[in-house]
Amino acid sequence: MSTVTLSQRELKRRRKLGAEYVAPSPYTLKAALEKGDIFTKLSALVFGLGNIVHKQYVKGLLFLAGEVGFILFMIFSGAHNLSMLPSLGWRKESSGWVGDEFVHTPGDNSVTILLYGVCTLVICLLFLLWWSLAIRSAYKAQCLGGKNGRAPSFMDDIHTLFDSKANILLLALPVAGILIFTVLPLIFMISMAFTSYDHNHLVLFDWVGLQNFKAVFSNSGSIISGRLFLSVLTWTLVWAFFATFLNFFFGLFLAMIIQRNTTRGKGFWRAVFSMSIAVPQFVSLLVMHQMLQPQGAVNRILEQWGWINGPMPFFTDTTWARVTVIVINLWVGIPYTIMQVTGILQNIPAELYEAAKIDGANWWQIFVKITMPYIIFVLTPYLITTFTGNVNNFNVIYLLTRGDPIPVGDSAGKTDLLITWLYKLTVDRSDYNLGAVIGIMTFIVLAVVSLITYRSSGSYKNEEAFR
Amino acid sequence: MSKHTQIKPQSQGFMHDQRKRRIVADIATYVLLTVLGIIWLLPIVWIFLESFNKNTAPYQETFFPTEFSLDSYISLFTETKVLNFPRMFMNTFIIAVFVCIISVFFVLSVAYCMSRMRFRGRRSFMNFVLILGMFPGIMSVVAIYFILKAMGLTSDGMTILALILVYSAGTGAGFYVMKGYMDTIPTSLDEAAMLDGCTRWQVFTKIIIPMCRPMIVYQAIVGFLTPWLDFVMAKVIARTQDNYTASLGLWLMLDKEYINSWFGRFAAAAVLISIPIAILFIVMQRFYQESMSGAVKG
Numbered sequence: 001m002s003t004v005t006l007s008q009r010e011l012k013r014r015r016k017l018g019a020e021y022v023a024p025s026p027y028t029l030k031a032a033l034e035k036g037d038i039f040t041k042l043s044a045l046v047f048g049l050g051n052i053v054h055k056q057y058v059k060g061l062l063f064l065a066g067e068v069g070f071i072l073f074m075i076f077s078g079a080h081n082l083s084m085l086p087s088l089g090w091r092k093e094s095s096g097w098v099g100d101e102f103v104h105t106p107g108d109n110s111v112t113i114l115l116y117g118v119c120t121l122v123i124c125l126l127f128l129l130w131w132s133l134a135i136r137s138a139y140k141a142q143c144l145g146g147k148n149g150r151a152p153s154f155m156d157d158i159h160t161l162f163d164s165k166a167n168i169l170l171l172a173l174p175v176a177g178i179l180i181f182t183v184l185p186l187i188f189m190i191s192m193a194f195t196s197y198d199h200n201h202l203v204l205f206d207w208v209g210l211q212n213f214k215a216v217f218s219n220s221g222s223i224i225s226g227r228l229f230l231s232v233l234t235w236t237l238v239w240a241f242f243a244t245f246l247n248f249f250f251g252l253f254l255a256m257i258i259q260r261n262t263t264r265g266k267g268f269w270r271a272v273f274s275m276s277i278a279v280p281q282f283v284s285l286l287v288m289h290q291m292l293q294p295q296g297a298v299n300r301i302l303e304q305w306g307w308i309n310g311p312m313p314f315f316t317d318t319t320w321a322r323v324t325v326i327v328i329n330l331w332v333g334i335p336y337t338i339m340q341v342t343g344i345l346q347n348i349p350a351e352l353y354e355a356a357k358i359d360g361a362n363w364w365q366i367f368v369k370i371t372m373p374y375i376i377f378v379l380t381p382y383l384i385t386t387f388t389g390n391v392n393n394f395n396v397i398y399l400l401t402r403g404d405p406i407p408v409g410d411s412a413g414k415t416d417l418l419i420t421w422l423y424k425l426t427v428d429r430s431d432y433n434l435g436a437v438i439g440i441m442t443f444i445v446l447a448v449v450s451l452i453t454y455r456s457s458g459s460y461k462n463e464e465a466f467r
Numbered sequence: 468m469s470k471h472t473q474i475k476p477q478s479q480g481f482m483h484d485q486r487k488r489r490i491v492a493d494i495a496t497y498v499l500l501t502v503l504g505i506i507w508l509l510p511i512v513w514i515f516l517e518s519f520n521k522n523t524a525p526y527q528e529t530f531f532p533t534e535f536s537l538d539s540y541i542s543l544f545t546e547t548k549v550l551n552f553p554r555m556f557m558n559t560f561i562i563a564v565f566v567c568i569i570s571v572f573f574v575l576s577v578a579y580c581m582s583r584m585r586f587r588g589r590r591s592f593m594n595f596v597l598i599l600g601m602f603p604g605i606m607s608v609v610a611i612y613f614i615l616k617a618m619g620l621t622s623d624g625m626t627i628l629a630l631i632l633v634y635s636a637g638t639g640a641g642f643y644v645m646k647g648y649m650d651t652i653p654t655s656l657d658e659a660a661m662l663d664g665c666t667r668w669q670v671f672t673k674i675i676i677p678m679c680r681p682m683i684v685y686q687a688i689v690g691f692l693t694p695w696l697d698f699v700m701a702k703v704i705a706r707t708q709d710n711y712t713a714s715l716g717l718w719l720m721l722d723k724e725y726i727n728s729w730f731g732r733f734a735a736a737a738v739l740i741s742i743p744i745a746i747l748f749i750v751m752q753r754f755y756q757e758s759m760s761g762a763v764k765g
Contacts, residue, residue, distance in 0.1 A: 017590075020585070020590070022585050022586055022587050022589070024587060025587075111613060112617065115613055115614065115617055116617070159666075162666050162667065162668035162669075163666040163667045163668065164667065166580070166584065166666075166667035166668050166671065167580040167584045167586050169668075170576035170577070170579060170580050170671070171576065171577060171580050171639075173573065173576075173639075174573040174576060174577045174638075174639025175639065177573065177635070177636035177637060177638070177639055178596075178599075178636070178637055178639055178640055180614070180636060181611060181614075181632065181633060181636035181637050182599060182607065182636070182637045182640065183599070184610075184614065185610035185611045185614060186599075186602055186606070186607055186610070188607075188610040188613070188614070189606055189607055189609070189610040192610075254500075254503070257496050257499065257500065258500070260492075262489060262492075262493055263493075263496055263497075263500075269500055269504070272504040272507060272508060273503075273504070273507055274752070275507065275508060275511055276507055276510075276511065277748065277752075278744070278745035278748040278749060279511055279741045279744075279745060280695060280696055280714075280740060280741060280744050281696065282696065282698060282714055282717070282718070283514075283717065283737045283740065283741055284510060284511070286717065286718070286721055286733075286737075287510050287513070287514045287737065288510055289721070290525065290721065290730075291510060291513065293526070295525075295526035296526065297513065297527070300526075300527070300528065300529070300530060301530040304529075304530075331506070331507065331510075335507075339752075388601065392603050392604070392605075394605055394699065418603075419603050419605055422603065422606060423605050423608075423699070426608070426609045427608070427609065427702075427703060432609060435606070435609070436606070439602065439603055439605075439606035442602075442603045442606075443601055443602050443603065446601045446603075447598070447601050450601065
């Protein structure tokens with residue numbers, strides 16, 4: 001066991017990761033099936049046999065219990081769940097008199113079938129993992145038993161769980177949480193994109209393949225069409241671009257003004273601007289929504305002053321609404337930028353400025369050649385997160401305009417982002433399949449944008465140089 | 468413009484010219500900051516004054532109220548037949564306490580594993596979480612509802628439990644900030660402790676956790692605030708008014724049916740919710756900036 005010959009792939013991995021590299025466990029599935037004794041090999045059928053033979057009773061019984069549990073689950077419901085998955089059910093709910101008896105047949109519910117099917121698939125995958133774990137554990141017991149005379153006892157295993165393998169103990173619950181409440185819903189939702197689960201098929205629906213994706217790109221659909229998708233997508237990108245960069249530049253500008261040598265009361269000004277962070281976002285957005293109504297406070301005061309004659313169409317005219325949300329987002333976002341940038345401005349090494357001044361640079365040159373590159377370098381990851389955050393900025397749009405103005409007959413309004421459209425399609429209109437498609441599209445957009453920007457950013461290319 | 472003072476005196480420039488320019492720049496700065504400051508504070512001041520307005524109609528003749536009273540606050544807590552705000556407040560508080568505890572525990576354990584332990588699959592896990600974060604969260608809201616329904620957690624009494632689960636289960640994925648902070652704690656501390664016979668678990672509980680206190684406060688507040696700020700998840704999961712959270716209640720008060728009689732109380736509720744959250748936020752800010760400045764200097 002002293003020299004483990006590494007495969008070509010492992011060698012490459014080791015070179016790439018350097019100090020980060022972790023050697024693979026010598027107790028692999030392959031080794032277990034090739035070099036294991038008869039008990040180890042039999043463990044592939046009766047889980048935990050190898051462990052029990054080597055006196056690891058508790059561990060062996062746990063493996064066995066897992067296997068028995070899985071088999072029972074498959075017999076009583078799992079197999080049924082899987083068999084229903086391809087058809088998603090076909091029996092309609094019915095009730096009526098058969099002879100003298102009133103018979104009610106509940107019928108199939110495709111959502112439940114789909115959910116249980118997906119869950120069963122995930123459980124099957126977990127069982128495969130359990131299987132390989134059982135075999136490898138049996139092989140390990142065999143090897144260690146041969147070497148040390150006895151395999152580690154259950155108490156020893158518990159101790160390693162608190163020491164060298166604490167990661168398993170600590171990660172178990174959080175990972176389970178992520179699996180059940182983040183990954184499973186995602187798989188479930190993604191699978192919905194390939195079904196006909198919409199407001200017309202709420203109980204029984206079928207697999208339809210890529211039809212929903214076609215609907216997004218064709219121009220025939222009524223609820224969703226290529227035209228609508230394209231316009232929402234364009235607005236989403238325009239919005240995210242303006243929301244991110246206007247916030248960034250105005251925030252930078254304000255931070256630098258406050259930072260000036262001769263500006264007094266720096267703390268006071270920063271406090272004024274961070275007041276809006278402290279108020280919960282949905283409260284301030286609802287208040288703004290209220291203030292900007294046709295009858296709202298802003299229109300009132302402008303009319304009182306005699307500046308306007310009718311109410312201004314803040315949320316009823318497309319261009320007005322779009323500009324309004326971007327401007328209000330400035331109100332929401334600039335304080336965050338000020339907070340972020342102030343810290344970084346203070347961190348820029350003073351000698352850089354001094355050297356530039358000795359060389360006779362003016363303030364604009366200093367700004368362009370020193371301040372900006374430094375800030376951009378540090379803030380690129382932050383800008384990318386802000387951009388993706390803005391693509392997913394549900395609150396600002398939904399609480400302010402709810403997508404208004406909405407052209408008659410369209411499912412998405414002129415200020416709807418992909419994310420609010422997705423929400424409306426699923427929660428309000430029950431067109432789950434289309435919502436799922438939009439969700440997948442949003443993911444693709446986000447992944448592409450962040451990949452491109454991140455890859456071409458300085459902080460990614462030079463990451464190693466600063467370690 | 469902000470860098471005027473840093474320009475070297477030019478050969479033909481006189482001293483008083485420099486001073487004049489500086490004074491002009493100063494005045495411009497203060498005027499700009501004052502105007503923007505007023506814009507930033509206006510909505511906050513407005514809703515605060517509206518909450519004391521005697522006239523509770525949503526649309527009024529004047530911008531600021533003219534008569535003041537405490538009626539909105541009193542009726543918010545006494546008239547609980549239509550919308551039971553005290554109960555919504557309690558619901559949210561209970562949820563927030565649990566989410567706070569669970570999320571701190573989850574984030575700490577995941578961050579410790581990612582920062583201190585080296586095991587196979589560590590990097591894949593971190594990349595996986597990053598990719599997972601790119602799926603829009605709203606997408607899974609409905610799916611989560613179906614899953615909770617299948618688990619029997621959507622019935623009346625169970626909604627609070629369901630919301631606790633939903634808010635806290637995925638928090639382990641938000642370990643990045645905490646991990647960044649842990650990375651700045653020198654590993655020599657761990658090594659010294661382990662030489663003295665500490666297990667990894669003891670290193671975690673006796674060294675890392677006490678040293679992460681600023682970030683724990685930050686994380687605890689973030690966890691505590693989640694239920695107060697979210698309303699999408701709550702809207703889908705809490706179907707009856709008995710289980711509403713405070714944010715959902717506020718949202719409902721501005722609905723077309725309620726707004727005419729509830730606007731004053733909406734303002735009062737908004738102020739009541741904002742005050743504790745603002746205090747928590749200011750506390751959190753301090754700890755966050757402390758920890759970030761530590762991480763940047765590293």
